[in-house]
Amino acid sequence: MVRADDAASWHGGSGRPRLHVVTGKGGTGKTTVAAALALALAGAGQRALLCEVEERQGISQVLDVAPLGDLEQPVTAGLDGGEVIGLSAQAGTALVEYLRLFYKLGRAGDLLRKMGAIDFATTIAPGVRDVLLGGKIYEASRRTRGGRHTRPGAAGSADPHEYDAIVLDAPPTGRVGRFLNVTEHLADLARVGPIRAQADSISELLHSPATAVHLVTLLEQMPVQETADALTELTGTGLHPGAVIVNQVRATEAAAPLALLREDGQPDPEVLTDQLASVGIRPGPATVRGLLQTGREALDRWELEQALHTEVEAMGRPVLSLPHLPEGIGPDAVLRLAWALRDQGVAP
Ligand SMILES: Nc1ncnc2c1ncn2[C@@H]1O[C@H](COP(=O)(O)OP(=O)(O)O)[C@@H](O)[C@H]1O
Ligand SMILES: [Mg+2]
Numbered sequence: 001m002v003r004a005d006d007a008a009s010w011h012g013g014s015g016r017p018r019l020h021v022v023t024g025k026g027g028t029g030k031t032t033v034a035a036a037l038a039l040a041l042a043g044a045g046q047r048a049l050l051c052e053v054e055e056r057q058g059i060s061q062v063l064d065v066a067p068l069g070d071l072e073q074p075v076t077a078g079l080d081g082g083e084v085i086g087l088s089a090q091a092g093t094a095l096v097e098y099l100r101l102f103y104k105l106g107r108a109g110d111l112l113r114k115m116g117a118i119d120f121a122t123t124i125a126p127g128v129r130d131v132l133l134g135g136k137i138y139e140a141s142r143r144t145r146g147g148r149h150t151r152p153g154a155a156g157s158a159d160p161h162e163y164d165a166i167v168l169d170a171p172p173t174g175r176v177g178r179f180l181n182v183t184e185h186l187a188d189l190a191r192v193g194p195i196r197a198q199a200d201s202i203s204e205l206l207h208s209p210a211t212a213v214h215l216v217t218l219l220e221q222m223p224v225q226e227t228a229d230a231l232t233e234l235t236g237t238g239l240h241p242g243a244v245i246v247n248q249v250r251a252t253e254a255a256a257p258l259a260l261l262r263e264d265g266q267p268d269p270e271v272l273t274d275q276l277a278s279v280g281i282r283p284g285p286a287t288v289r290g291l292l293q294t295g296r297e298a299l300d301r302w303e304l305e306q307a308l309h310t311e312v313e314a315m316g317r318p319v320l321s322l323p324h325l326p327e328g329i330g331p332d333a334v335l336r337l338a339w340a341l342r343d344q345g346v347a348p
Helices: 030-041 058-063 091-103 108-114 117-124 128-142 173-180 193-206 221-236 269-278 285-313 331-343
Strands: 019-024 047-052 073-077 083-088 165-169 211-217 241-249 319-323
Touching: 019 030, 019 173, 019 193, 019 221, 019 241, 030 047, 030 058, 030 083, 030 165, 030 211, 030 241, 030 331, 047 058, 047 128, 058 073, 058 083, 058 331, 091 128, 128 165, 128 173, 128 193, 173 211, 173 221, 211 221, 221 241, 221 285, 241 285, 269 285, 319 331
Parallel strands: 019 165, 019 211, 047 083, 047 165, 211 241, 241 319
Antiparallel strands: 073 083
8 A cells, every 4th residue: 555644645646746637436525625734735835736627616615715716816825835726727718828928819708708609618518618728737737937838748947837736636537537638528619720729738637647636525425435436547548646635534432332232232221331330320221222332333334434445455555634613614614624634744
């Protein structure tokens, strides 16, 4: 197993990825984890871009800031005083920019959008929407502070990249393969020409070691299964899996229910009755049965989580754990999760 406490490789790669794709089964905490990761990666004097692509305004909810638009804007500070910039990438806007760039359409693009033609084009042509969104990330990843664009794989220049890290709150595992393998899924009408060329460049970035795909899971059967399947799929398509991030880990205390079991693993009503009596509580048999039932369930849950954790570790990726925060998710909670990531080696 790759160990997460090896600070140099919490992501499991040899180099240092700059684009972090965060995916996982829906509802496991992708948006929350992506935000925490961006905070942990925004080093002193650095900028991290936190980008969503499904127009859900998840980032603004998690960080409690005004809804994000298509313009990159500061949303919070990183752990070391760096800056986290938010972006809700929208295919429509990207298409207008794109038409402007390649077809010198100028304001006609806006007109097309008003007419609904953009929605039409991005809905009708499978893959084109993903290329447009991927294109925004690609552009942001190459942009330098001086506003120029580096060639992919170009040697370090004096003008540093605008973003030291880019964290993508990606589509869920069910859709992410399609999103990341942009070239394969392009509609027929975009198999040649500038859209194709754009897709190839994006694909090159996504398949390079500069990109790590992290998987968020819960210690539950379905998310763990989806994580295993996703790892197989990612590796099969030449993408670089990063860490498996186990979210919402509860501090389950197994000792208490364990103490109530007899040697054969069955709950022992007498032990519980005696224990309660020792603190002056004398419950009836029904209460004792109820308590034992609750204890048994807690123990079953604990055993299941242990088994799933073992399964996760056997996947051969670095494993990071984040606690379940009962107070719910807001800016303070994200900060706590970011520190938890930092404690496990996630650093700029
Ligand atoms: N570590 C955590 N502790 C407590 N609640 C969490 C944690 N992570 C996520 N949540 C909650 O779980 C739900 C799903 O999280 P979210 O980040 O929106 O997931 P996704 O983007 O995968 O759909 C939200 O209600 C969020 O507040
Ligand atoms: Mg989300």
